[in-house]
Amino acid sequence: MTDNPLLFAWNTPFGAPPFSQIKLEHFRPAFDAAIAQWRTEIAAIKSDPAPPSFDNTILALERAGRTLDRIERVFFHLVGIASSDEIEAIQLEIQPRLARENADVMLDEALFARVDAVHRGLASSGIDEEARRLVERRHLEFKRAGAGLADAKKQRLAKIAERLAGLGATFGQNVLGDEKAFLLLLESEADLAGLPASAVAAAARAAEERGHAGKWAITLSRSSVEPFLQFSARRDLREKVWRAFVTRGAGGGERDNAAVMSEIVALRAELAGILGYATFADFKLADTMAGAPPAALDLMNRVWTPARVAALDEADALQKMIAEEGGNFDLKPWDWRYYAEKRRQALHDFDESAIRAHLPLDNVIAAAFDVAHRLFALTFEERFDVDLPHADARAFEVKDADGRHVALFIGDYFARPEKHSGAWMSALRDQHRLDGDVKPIIINVVNAARGGEGAPALLSHDEARTLFHEFGHALHGMLSDVTYPYLSGTNVARDFVELPSQLYEHWLDRPEVLSKFARHYATGEPIADDLIARMTRARAYGQAHTTVEFLASAFTDMQAHGLGNADGVDVAALQEAELQRLGMPAAIVARHAAPHFQHVFSGDGYSAGYYSYLWSEVLDADAFEAFVESGDVFDPTLAERLKRFIYSAGGTKPPEALWQAFRGREPDVGALLRKRGFAA
Numbered sequence: 005m006t007d008n009p010l011l012f013a014w015n016t017p018f019g020a021p022p023f024s025q026i027k028l029e030h031f032r033p034a035f036d037a038a039i040a041q042w043r044t045e046i047a048a049i050k051s052d053p054a055p056p057s058f059d060n061t062i063l064a065l066e067r068a069g070r071t072l073d074r075i076e077r078v079f080f081h082l083v084g085i086a087s088s089d090e091i092e093a094i095q096l097e098i099q100p101r102l103a104r105e106n107a108d109v110m111l112d113e114a115l116f117a118r119v120d121a122v123h124r125g126l127a128s129s130g131i132d133e134e135a136r137r138l139v140e141r142r143h144l145e146f147k148r149a150g151a152g153l154a155d156a157k158k159q160r161l162a163k164i165a166e167r168l169a170g171l172g173a174t175f176g177q178n179v180l181g182d183e184k185a186f187l188l189l190l191e192s193e194a195d196l197a198g199l200p201a202s203a204v205a206a207a208a209r210a211a212e213e214r215g216h217a218g219k220w221a222i223t224l225s226r227s228s229v230e231p232f233l234q235f236s237a238r239r240d241l242r243e244k245v246w247r248a249f250v251t252r253g254a255g256g257g258e259r260d261n262a263a264v265m266s267e268i269v270a271l272r273a274e275l276a277g278i279l280g281y282a283t284f285a286d287f288k289l290a291d292t293m294a295g296a297p298p299a300a301l302d303l304m305n306r307v308w309t310p311a312r313v314a315a316l317d318e319a320d321a322l323q324k325m326i327a328e329e330g331g332n333f334d335l336k337p338w339d340w341r342y343y344a345e346k347r348r349q350a351l352h353d354f355d356e357s358a359i360r361a362h363l364p365l366d367n368v369i370a371a372a373f374d375v376a377h378r379l380f381a382l383t384f385e386e387r388f389d390v391d392l393p394h395a396d397a398r399a400f401e402v403k404d405a406d407g408r409h410v411a412l413f414i415g416d417y418f419a420r421p422e423k424h425s426g427a428w429m430s431a432l433r434d435q436h437r438l439d440g441d442v443k444p445i446i447i448n449v450v451n452a453a454r455g456g457e458g459a460p461a462l463l464s465h466d467e468a469r470t471l472f473h474e475f476g477h478a479l480h481g482m483l484s485d486v487t488y489p490y491l492s493g494t495n496v497a498r499d500f501v502e503l504p505s506q507l508y509e510h511w512l513d514r515p516e517v518l519s520k521f522a523r524h525y526a527t528g529e530p531i532a533d534d535l536i537a538r539m540t541r542a543r544a545y546g547q548a549h550t551t552v553e554f555l556a557s558a559f560t561d562m563q564a565h566g567l568g569n570a571d572g573v574d575v576a577a578l579q580e581a582e583l584q585r586l587g588m589p590a591a592i593v594a595r596h597a598a599p600h601f602q603h604v605f606s607g608d609g610y611s612a613g614y615y616s617y618l619w620s621e622v623l624d625a626d627a628f629e630a631f632v633e634s635g636d637v638f639d640p641t642l643a644e645r646l647k648r649f650i651y652s653a654g655g656t657k658p659p660e661a662l663w664q665a666f667r668g669r670e671p672d673v674g675a676l677l678r679k680r681g682f683a684a
């Protein structure tokens with residue numbers, strides 16, 4: 005154990021984890037030691053003979069478990085980017101165990117009595133605003149975990165938490181298993197009909213990585229599936245890929261998620277009942293900016309109605325296109341993206357692959373950095389002395405206008421078979437000033453397809469937007485300027501946390517950014533002004549489909565988590581019924597069918613919370629209109645307010661207060677409807 009790198013201070017550049025020295029066999033003993041240490045720290049707080057105070061209780065809680073926190077962050081990062089049977093086995097053990105340990109702390113009456121005492125004395129405590137907020141948040145966390153309830157109920161809650169953690173891990177592994185098990189090999193040129201050069205190159209690369217050099221392969225990563233559905237002229241192959249993609253987690257075999265999600269939903273309903281809430285959705289939303297399910301559903305309905313009408317019109321137009329081509333079939337979900345792409349080109353003379361040719365990955369990264377420079381005066385210098393989690397990853401030191409160190413940023417951009425799909429931001433270390441000035445280490449993971457032989461990786465406009473999105477989250481972590489880790493960075497209400505990320509996407513589409521960075525990968529020519537103009541006009545096109553797809557998942561989430569008693573519920577059937585009730589257009593499916601809806605079932609992050617992307621979009625659209633109204637999308641005064649009240653404030657104030665401080669008024673849904681092209 006003495007040589008276990010997880011248990012010692014990391015004497016490395018920026019104190020970054022020494023990934024090359026960390027082996028999987030280090031995790032079990034490190035978790036054992038760190039959990040034991042955490043228990044000792046908690047026991048010391050409880051047995052302190054001095055009366056409960058902010059320092060000896062709340063601050064002591066902030067200091068407790070720091071080693072465990074550090075190990076968890078490294079471990080779960082590796083789970084995301086380097087899956088293997090071995091790490092999955094450790095995860096299946098450790099995730100429920102961590103949930104159980106955490107529940108033990110949260111349900112400890114003696115500990116809660118101290119926290120409660122500090123909370124009751126808050127009015128006369130004389131501590132500053134951030135410290136008060138910390139006490140409020142800590143106290144609420146205990147209450148929401150069941151502190152103060154009778155013993156039998158608490159024991160049941162702990163059992164439920166542990167079981168849910170295990171089920172969440174199984175759910176995600178089943179989806180990943182189905183993704184790994186599928187490969188569509190394209191054997192001949194005829195199978196490539198319609199695909200642009202970039203998609204062909206990516207498919208060749210994917211085939212080579214899987215031992216089929218000289219052929220082409222489509223995998224179930226979204227970055228492989230979506231371009232294929234958009235461009236492949238082979239209707240039979242589109243259907244094949246689409247079916248595999250939408251039935252992930254629903255294959256009927258040992259990886260089928262039906263029973264897993266049924267149990268998850270039932271346990272969550274039971275948990276909410278024990279805590280005194282009518283449903284799990286009521287429980288979750290009580291601690292959000294929305295506050296309760298009706299506020300979220302009201303927003304969803306306001307957007308659903310015009311989006312559905314627009315999508316039905318679009319379906320008619322696509323069906324007409326099929327008929328005009330002499331096709332004698334009904335528009336199906338595997339046809340939508342293909343004909344929508346054709347129609348978009350016809351209407352807007354807009355070719356997605358022309359955009360892609362102007363979006364080399366490195367340029368998009370540079371653009372994301374440049375926007376941060378123009379808004380927040382940050383600079384980014386690549387470092388080659390950091391021990392990184394994978395050879396693909398890149399490290400950058402981030403500094404402010406005065407050259408002071410702000411953060412270490414790590415980007416890991418390429419899809420790999422052992423990497424989970426999707427894109428995300430995570431913090432290997434949160435910013436705080438608990439005991440000295442701790443600077444953050446922030447990671448972005450995306451799944452870009454590599455370029456073909458000798459060509460750079462090129463991003464679709466969607467993928468470029470995803471990169472900006474995740475970088476917005478990264479800035480929320482990097483610019484954090486708070487005292488307490490518990491309030492740091494992205495530790496904010498779930499329907500507020502997408503504001504910094506979604507807002508950041510707006511800058512990608514600005515001519516001020518595109519004309520500088522969107523350059524053709526081969527010729528270096530900047531993107532033509534009229535291509536930008538056409539892209540801007542075409543942007544509203546496709547919004548109906550995107551919105552309907554998204555809301556279908558969001559409604560399912562609220563429905564499944566809005567049951568008072570969910571014992572034995574068939575979640576897939578429930579989704580089916582909900583889509584029927586909504587009048588879901590026949591040729592569109594939910595963006596995530598329940599059996600692979602990882603946002604809500606792989607963990608607790610977005611359960612009864614998928615709506616929050618839309619909620620945050622009300623905020624981001626409204627916030628960006630402030631910049632547009634000012635006449636300068638880099639307006640320094642607004643940028644300063646944005647940094648102060650949004651990107652660096654973490655959870656130091658309630659989200660509605662931070663919003664008010666930035667915008668000076670309540671959020672207005674009009675900006676969102678205009679952005680999506682649904683405004684009258």
Ligand SMILES: [Zn+2]
Pocket residue numbers: 473477502505
């Ligand atoms: Zn996000």
